[in-house]
Amino acid sequence: MTERFDVITVGAGPSGCVAAYLLAKEGLDVLVIERGEYPGAKNVSGAVLYRKALDDILPNFWDNAPIERYINRQVVTFLSKRSSVSLDFKNLDYAQTPYNAFTVLRGRFDQWLAKKAEESGALIMNDTLVEDLLWENGKVVGARVGKEEGDVLADVVIIADGANSLLAEKAKLRRPLSPENMALGVKELLKLPKEVIERRFNLVGNEGVAYTFVGEATQGLEGGAFLYTNEDSLSIGVVCTLSGLIREKKEPASLIEFFKADPMIKGWLDGAILKEYSAHLIPEGGIHMMPKLLSDGILIIGDAAGFTLNTGLTLRGMDFAIASGVMAAKAVMKAKEKGDFSKSSLSAYQRFLEDSFVLKDLRTYKNAPNLLRKNSIYTVYPKMICDLAERVYTVDENPKKKLLKLVLDEVKEKTTIRQFLKDLFDGGRSI
Amino acid sequence: MNIDEKLYRVRFNIDPENPHIAVDKEKCKKCHDKICLSICPAEVFKLDGDEVSLSWEGCMECGTCRISCPEGAVEWQYPRGGYGVCFGHG
16 A cells, blocks of 8 residues: 655655654654664764754753764864964853754764654654655655555655765756765774773863864865764764865775874874774765755755855854755645645745855855865965974074064965965955 | 774675676776776775776765766665665764
8 A cells, every 4th residue: 555644754864854853743744764774874974063953943952862072172273294283262152051063973863863753753764765756747746665565655755865865866956966066074983981082182071172184184185184072982084075086096994094193193092992984975065066956846955955064164064954954844834834835835945045044154155165175275285384383483593584474485485475365365255 | 904894893784685886897997097996985896807896795885986987887776775884873
């Protein structure tokens, strides 16, 4: 027998679970289809979750969600071969409710969020792959699942199947993904006793720190490395654009080994035990790679819609996913009231997104993806910053020069004044 | 640490009858870059003589090979529901 629901959400990640949670709460029959053994089984993330978007729908969620640590210190470190310079931001308010960001581990966190959707009445079907969408007169009417149950029908199907969304391609709402728009993250979860982490990273109680590294961390490839503290583990990894990896023929697994062996990093990892290795794609093309977000009977949310934002200083995805899930739920509720799930009725989703930080921020940073694809950001400037600091701090028999003169010397040595000013202007304009 | 030691820490529910990746060996023969050999984070692709062979059982399902192959030679699907990689921490 073919089952019928009001809404099917494909994928039980943050965007799909949040949409399902809100719609089920409003009394709709919602089915969430997850291809993994449990929600989160296929998911990987850094992962820093910025608080606001989820707090709006599940107030004070940190009181019972499986969060690892609250982040009250964020550090960006420029690495050269033998030195490093850091921008180290710490805020005492971030150490108090309502906090600003948390580290989470997706295996546990996504299951918790799916449980919330389930408690509000959604049905979560694990172990099930959506092989294709069902169409009728050019309108999506359901999903074909690879099981005896066969087809499931719904008024609207919400595509939340992640960065590598085969369904968005099958629905012809998105062109095939290109290496220029995608980054690959490889990550390791390293176990360390809680007390060791707190001592090593100078953390009090449940405080946490998020580091990003630019330059030698990726051997000059476009991308960066990260290290985040969890309760009793570290998340460490490297993220590089596919176009860079293809050009340089670098092996992702060896990049992470190279980074872990960096003298600046190595000491932090002493005695840590590898618990899990993982890899995932990140859509980094920003507004330029955004698919058509909707059509008759279908909406696309989360990573599947390319909703992540890398500004060079922050890397956000989960809060965008959650917010897009909220907007999709709002649009579906409106469509339900009208009994009209056509493209024009569902276009409210696009309008809600335009009015929210999701598309506003992606538009503000529309030039960031291009800037962050420039190789000199990773090869020239991290080294320039480190070498400048070395000129400042090294005391020897040579007479000292003033800072401005040192900067000019550095610039002339590594590039041209003209190029430097252009990059500075482009940088300021983009991020 | 080599890739086998890394993948040893990852749980897989292998679907022995149904490989979810295949390569078009004719297209591979003509391909000079063979970027699949370096770019896969699980090192699924190996050169067997002059043929590309693959050990899809250790695939972490990121999809990088599908997007990166310049010849479009990688036929890539998600594994059947419940099979494939199963991250515990993510």
